[in-house]
Amino acid sequence: MNSNTDQKNKLSTTTILENKEIAPGVFVLKYKKIKNFKPGQYIGLTTDLSVTPRLYTIASGVNSNEIQILYNIKDDGWLTPRLSEIKPGSDLYITDPEGSFIDNETPAWWIASGTGIAPFSAMFRSGLVKNKTLIHGGRYTHSFYFENEFIPILGKNYIRCCSQENAEGLFSGRLTRYLQDIKEIPGNCRFFLCGSPEMVVEVRDLLIKRGVEYDKIIAEIYF
Structure with missing residues (x-):
């Protein structure tokens, strides 16, 4: 079993719904939610199974049916320049939500x-x-x-x-x-x-x- 197969087994596949530039070089990526999360958690995502997922914090509310990811283009990076060009309907590979940056109702x-x-x-x-x-x-x-x-x-x-x-x-x-x-x-x-x-x-x-x-x-x- 090669490393690409190992990585694929750890990732889920979802569909990109929207990829919109909201400010110069800054995008909101939306994809169909397939796993629940806690506000403040992050996921790893990639567009290519041969490339290690990059971590992004989820920006959407827990009751939404879609996940929003806020990202900016890193000119020296591999993922974000390619991510900015990806179209709705394309596959996206994601990890399960993780992280402990969690707030509650206290001040x-x-x-x-x-x-x-x-x-x-x-x-x-x-x-x-x-x-x-x-x-x-x-x-x-x-x-x-x-x-x-x-x-x-x-x-x-x-x-x-x-x-x-x-x-x-x-x-x-x-x-x-x-x-x-x-x-x-x-x-x-x-x-x-x-x-x-x-x-x-x-x-x-x-x-x-x-x-x-x-x-x-x-x-x-x-x-």
Whole structure:
């Protein structure tokens, strides 16, 4: 038995429903749900059984019949340039959902950069709204994916931090500056961080310096 057969036995096959560019170089891939998941979990996916699946956090709510994956094109990567060209009706090979980046109904701050918004989108779309503050950092005004869903529900508890452009309703600067500038960091909640390794480390250290206990910080790194 060769390695391709081994990998095929570990993967399920589903059908791509949509593959839409929502911002320059950023796509939402939708496929038919075949396994249940918990909001915050990830799956591995590939378009070729000879290529190791890449991990992506699910962005859709648990009650949806389709799974949404938010991804951006990595010019030096193998999968994403090919993934961006794949058409509805094509096969997609996926792993079972995994991961422990899981929230509950207790108070929490969700802190994301870029496509790190995905797990929080899944949590939000699954009904986790009360006692949540969402802080999203992006470079440009088009970087705040799914903002049209967050704004009317989360209101002032949804903060968009834009580092390269200015616009009404946006905090002008990086999310780390926002966290440095605010007067108070609550001590009675957990902090979920999702984004680049640099962001996660910087925000974790900043929160600890401002008095947050280490065990109240839960992190997931995007590469």
